[in-house]
Amino acid sequence: MDVVDYFDRARIINIASRTDRRSETLDEFARNGFHLDNDKVGFFEAVTPSEANGFPSLGVRGCFLSHLGIIEEAIRLNVDNLLILEDDIQFSKRISQYGKDAIASLANMDWDIVFFGHPFEGNAGSPAWKVVDQPIHLAHFYAVNGTFLVSLRDFLYQILERPPGHPDGGPMHYDAALNTLIHSNDQVRAYYFTWNLGYQRPSRTDLHQLSLLDRVHVLRPVMTLLRRFKAHKLRQLR
Structure with missing residues (x-):
């Protein structure tokens, strides 16, 4: 059993307009022998709000609501565990x-949230699960235990209900919300696998202001080609 198939349900967040990311993700899954069946493993159409409502940007709010939507779906379906990925x-x-x-060890652990992808350097000597003891500023490849889904959903709704700048945490990036929960509640059992199993692929952002080269329409195809070349090189290294 592979790291994707192990989970009761896996969802990949994708904005409908980003057909480029969807296609590249399909290639990434096929390259690694992971199967998408649009039932157990499939895409989740990202939320695209019209107002930021206190979040840093429309994209940041949409990302937050998309992760929340997947969690709510999993609760309705009463899944045992849930894997969430982003389309980069x-x-x-x-x-x-x-x-x-990683999954062989996970099967024998008590856990709430685990990160397969993170910004830390891999440990080839002793890859293993380690307690999250520092902020993880990414949420592109992580899992939630079914027993923790309701608690996570309720916490995310608290974030939504607070005003910006609230001392307990108001509207923020989704990965920041996970960090806030983990580091404010020592009862949360959060781990990351010391060998990073997934990175963010070079791709045009949907969360932040675009660079000048991405804003110029005629240059966008050039940037796409450059990013694909960079992704190819990185794939050989890490």
Whole structure:
């Protein structure tokens, strides 16, 4: 069993207009032998709000609501565990080897949230699960235990109901919300796998202001080609 198939349900967040990201994610899954069946494993159409409502941008709010929507869907379906990915996922070239080790260990652990992808350097000597003891500023490849889904959903709604700048945390980036929950509640059992199993693929952002080169229509195809070349090179290295 691979790291995707292990979970009761897996969802990949994708904005309908980003057919480029969807296509590249399909290639990424196929390249690593992961199957999408649009039932157990499939895409989730991202929320695209018309107002930021206190969030740093429309895209940040849409990302937050999309993760929340997947969690709510999983609660309705009463899933045992849930894997969430974003559509710029690029798997580590070692995911076949270490992914099996990760899920074999996970099956014998008590956990609430686990991160397969993170910004930390991999530990090839002793890949293992480690308690989250520092902020993880990414949420592109993580899982939630079914027993923790309701608690996570309720916390996210608290974030939505607070005003910006609230001392307990108001509207914020989704990964910041996860960090706030983990580091404000020592009862949350959160871990990350020390060998990073998934990175963010070079891709045009939907969360922040675009660079000048991305804003110029005639240059956008050039940027796309450059990012694909960079992704190809990174795929060989990590």
